[in-house]
Amino acid sequence: MNDPLIIAGKSYASRLIVGTGKYASYQQNADAARAAGAEIVTVALRRVNLSNPDEERLTDFVKPDEFTYLPNTAGCFTADEAVRTLRLAREAGGWNLVKLEVLADQKTLYPNMPETLKAAEALIADGFEVMVYCSDDPVYAKMLEEAGCCAIMPLGSLIGSGLGIMNPVNIRLIVEQSRVPVIVDAGVGTASDAAIAMELGCDGVLMNTAIAAAKDPILMASAMKHAVIAGREAYLAGRMPKKMYADPSSPLAGLI
Amino acid sequence: MTITLNGETREIQPGTTVAMLVALISGAEGRDSRGVAIERNLEIVPKSEHASTILEDGDRIEVVQFVGGG
Numbered sequence: 001m002n003d004p005l006i007i008a009g010k011s012y013a014s015r016l017i018v019g020t021g022k023y024a025s026y027q028q029n030a031d032a033a034r035a036a037g038a039e040i041v042t043v044a045l046r047r048v049n050l051s052n053p054d055e056e057r058l059t060d061f062v063k064p065d066e067f068t069y070l071p072n073t074a075g076c077f078t079a080d081e082a083v084r085t086l087r088l089a090r091e092a093g094g095w096n097l098v099k100l101e102v103l104a105d106q107k108t109l110y111p112n113m114p115e116t117l118k119a120a121e122a123l124i125a126d127g128f129e130v131m132v133y134c135s136d137d138p139v140y141a142k143m144l145e146e147a148g149c150c151a152i153m154p155l156g157s158l159i160g161s162g163l164g165i166m167n168p169v170n171i172r173l174i175v176e177q178s179r180v181p182v183i184v185d186a187g188v189g190t191a192s193d194a195a196i197a198m199e200l201g202c203d204g205v206l207m208n209t210a211i212a213a214a215k216d217p218i219l220m221a222s223a224m225k226h227a228v229i230a231g232r233e234a235y236l237a238g239r240m241p242k243k244m245y246a247d248p249s250s251p252l253a254g255l256i
Numbered sequence: 257m258t259i260t261l262n263g264e265t266r267e268i269q270p271g272t273t274v275a276m277l278v279a280l281i282s283g284a285e286g287r288d289s290r291g292v293a294i295e296r297n298l299e300i301v302p303k304s305e306h307a308s309t310i311l312e313d314g315d316r317i318e319v320v321q322f323v324g325g326g
Contacts, residue, residue, distance in 0.1 A: 019326030044325025047262040059291050074325050091300050092293035208326030
């Protein structure tokens with residue numbers, strides 16, 4: 001089935017975006033990203049470790065010519081920090097597609113929406129293509145879309161919590177109103193969560209901990225790949241209506 | 257003269273360029289500087305200007321690269 005995900009004019013066959021944090025090694029990370037069938041991986045920007053120049057480098061394992069790098073602003077708590085980080089990311093990598101997240105506090109890592117909107121406007125004015133991590137508030141999601149974000153990425157639940165899609169009604173409202181891709185970012189814990197997000201009509205799912213913190217990350221990555229495909233196909237197929245009472249699957253005529 | 261490099265104080269020779277600094281911290285085996293970005297006093301120094309940008313006493317330099325992240 002030819003059903004690409006189009007973000008900022010570029011076409012992707014996979015609807016699963018994976019992170020590159022929390023893995024036992026960059027090698028395991030690369031293996032998991034391949035098992036997930038991911039084409040886009042999120043990456044962070046940090047200071048070069050001056051005391052150990054021989055430290056393993058992400059780019060040697062999860063290679064930028066194999067995966068589309070999506071630089072994030074994880075750890076940024078103000079619009080100014082996020083904009084500064086992504087300008088450096090553009091200089092380091094040379095690409096404009098970025099994931100913006102501006103967080104409110106360490107305990108919840110919940111997005112700070114006024115700062116997120118401010119950063120999105122500054123980045124878009126500076127030529128970035130902004131995929132934006134946001135709350136599941138449809139009003140703010142609309143404001144971010146109107147500001148020019150190329151993908152709206154509401155949380156299913158808190159980052160790293162694995163609680164799944166806590167507010168499917170709001171996710172559905174965002175899906176219905178959006179003309180850019182909606183990608184659930186954060187909260188997925190297991191395969192059924194990813195399938196639920198896709199059955200709600202989301203265009204994709206972004207996850208990190210659900211794969212990295214599984215006992216077998218490679219197997220979970222494969223499970224997530226199938227869950228996203230299954231959820232997408234179920235959404236496109238259109239589910240049967242729910243009924244209060246039974247409806248026999250075998251014909252009643254000819255009963256003995 | 258003294259600069260602050262990724263938050264640490266460093267002594268460097270006068271006349272050191274950004275390109276020389278990158279080479280210095282990339283290790284003796286000459287690892288390439290692709291995927292690295294340089295910020296000098298909160299302003300990005302584009303790769304095309306690494307060789308021509310001479311560091312000054314008191315400069316605050318950030319050298320960053322991509323790492324794993326969610």
